[in-house]
Amino acid sequence: EADIYQTPRYLVIGTGKKITLECSQTMGHDKMYWYQQDPGMELHLIHYSYGVNSTEKGDLSSESTVSRIRTEHFPLTLESARPSHTSQYLCASSGAAGGITDTQYFGPGTRLTVL
Amino acid sequence: GDSVTQMEGPVTLSEEAFLTINCTYTATGYPSLFWYVQYPGEGLQLLLKATKADDKGSNKGFEATYRKETTSFHLEKGSVQVSDSAVYFCALNSARQLTFGSGTQLTVLP
Numbered sequence: 157e158a159d160i161y162q163t164p165r166y167l168v169i170g171t172g173k174k175i176t177l178e179c180s181q182t183m184g185h186d187k188m189y190w191y192q193q194d195p196g197m198e199l200h201l202i203h204y205s206y207g208v209n210s211t212e213k214g215d216l217s218s219e220s221t222v223s224r225i226r227t228e229h230f231p232l233t234l235e236s237a238r239p240s241h242t243s244q245y246l247c248a249s250s251g252a253a254g255g256i257t258d259t260q261y262f263g264p265g266t267r268l269t270v271l
Numbered sequence: 272g273d274s275v276t277q278m279e280g281p282v283t284l285s286e287e288a289f290l291t292i293n294c295t296y297t298a299t300g301y302p303s304l305f306w307y308v309q310y311p312g313e314g315l316q317l318l319l320k321a322t323k324a325d326d327k328g329s330n331k332g333f334e335a336t337y338r339k340e341t342t343s344f345h346l347e348k349g350s351v352q353v354s355d356s357a358v359y360f361c362a363l364n365s366a367r368q369l370t371f372g373s374g375t376q377l378t379v380l381p
Contacts, residue, residue: 262314
């Protein structure tokens, strides 16, 4: 059983609010990821990190930002939420150093609704 | 670039029916292949994986064989249960990232 946590699980907020979605893992994994999952189920990588102080944008352009100050923590921030940000956000981590056989472990997700 | 093509859903089966969900891929090099499952309201869970050609991954009665010659990794189960109702994602890992298929919704009726 993977130990990766996301809070909150559900969030409903108004337009223009700043929000931070939390993601933590206790497995000591060096790599962490954020995915956005649209209602059609497809997953899109929006951010990833290969270690502390390393962050990169993913395939899907996103107005969110991330930080990686500690190995176990990878929060995602939206400075000004809009209805177009309504989605499910999934955090994941993986641990094999440099190999291509990494298995990614996923958190339970945060379902965000922006009114 | 790398890509994964999954059988489109939704798929509806009766309990104890045989399941196949097709997955083919395009990739440079020798990727690892995965099947993930997502139950309602949850994140993705690793179902099974295979790291090289002809490997068979298996878990909870599900199986998939890494076929390099046909670039496929089809998911099969001999007898599905209502509890198998979920969304199934095929994925490949290369260049240190996962590339997912679009997901296949499976509903199993009692």
